[in-house]
Amino acid sequence: MQQPIAVLDSGVGGLTVVKEMMRQLPREKVIYFGDTARTPYGPRPSREVLHFTREIVDYLLQFRPKMIVIACNTATAVALEDIRSRVNVPVIGVINPGARAAIKRTKTGVIGVIGTQGTINSGAYEHALKELSPHVHVISEACPAFVPLVERGNFRSNETYETVLSSLGRLRKAPMDCLILGCTHYPFLSDTIAEVMGDHVELISSAEETARDISTILHDQRKLARGDQLPVHQFFCSGDPAIFKQITLQWLGEQIELTPVVWQVPQIG
Template sequence: MKHLPIGFIDSGYGGLTVVKQSLRQLPNESIIYVGDNARAPYGPRSLTEVKQYIWQLTNFLREKGIKMLVIACNTGTAAALDDLRQTLAIPVVGVIHSGCRAAIKQTKTGHIGVIGTQGTIDSGMYRDTLQEKSAKLNIQSVAAPEFVEIVEQNQIEDPAVHDIVQKRLAPFIGNDVDTLVLGCTHYPLMKQAIQDVVGSSVYLIDSGRETINEVSTLLDYFHLSRSAEEAAAAPPTQQFYTTGNPRLFARFAQKWLNDGSVYVHPLEIKGEYLVDNHTNR
């Protein structure tokens, strides 16, 4: 079982921020990633629809064989985490609870900001999780759907981005928010633009980084982690799939992961199934 890869799923590019942390913190582990770029973004969709998509991605990875599933998508976590945990026989990790724990640990004022897609914010999962852990917290949530579009369209370095970020994050300026949760895995790709707007006194919580800390703990707890010796005997592998354009995805992944060898397999959506028509590289 421990030789199997960790599975990662997301609506598009954003989950690569989680994968990047996995490659840094868990170098002995193999990974397999599916980005559902053809149906991104998930934020404006109903949670019922998103749950259906998450199950499609999950079933594809189950057929491939995985030892743990990481829902590297906040909207997907809000829509399907509980359902997946109740159904699957393997550990399932979302990105919301880890980010909440880190925010509570970090804040000094007790005033925490959360930004996410419309679906994530409307679900109330961040607010509920934070207040469940500490009723004294002051939670301020703002939907920032444009940020996902900016990342998916690879416009992060566009000069207009600063004005967009400044307008969207205006509610956080001038109050005592000292911790801001990046409640979408796309957002760390815009971390510099966000930090420039909110200022250096506000600590940004990268849910992807915090999630991999939890993944590492669970791998050890369930005796699923691979040792350096095992990795030397059977080197870890990385597999990437997308329902969108594989060339665009590969270009983005190569740059973000700083690995020019990244190859991306195309997936075709056929009814309730995802089909890999290119089983060989």
């Protein structure tokens, strides 16, 4: 039986990575967990994000995945090394792939990063970018209002435009040529973000580079899926299944097999 790739996120954001995985690796079976009942992770204490990530990984291990993808920037910043130490399969995050993609694209060396409060406070992107190119100039901005918009399926509206415009006001004046969408939810808003930032700024999503990493690792380990039969993916969410299915259909363009999972939902703080 084909071993799946397990993908987890605080909500629907990781679907941006899944969509690219399906494009680049159509034979690979995906098991996806979106923790929609406890999203957003950005404002939560690191200890809570770490606990949630461990809990989801423990749940996903029952499916014997050959790889785990933490498709959440906040969880990557907080929990990546911890999860790697706890499991015996490759575990990858989305921060290093996003940083690599930006370094490849920038011509001015001025790179913007937007993300959740947790991701921006961690400094993970700045560290990853400067490790690749020490002289790069990084301008970061937390955009906590974006994830709730996406989780409601509100990708394009007057409210969305006004929220993006007010959130990116400082960055619009900065001399950057690349802007990293440092949260996997943000590509859902990419049309509006591009409109606000202008044609001179290229938006960088980690999804494409993350899928390349997955392909490279599985190829090196000789674990790429074989055969002509396309897999049946499985999706799990901890919140409202109707909203999750609606967003997934809109983003992936197909009906999904969805199983709701009930978690304890603590208050933020």
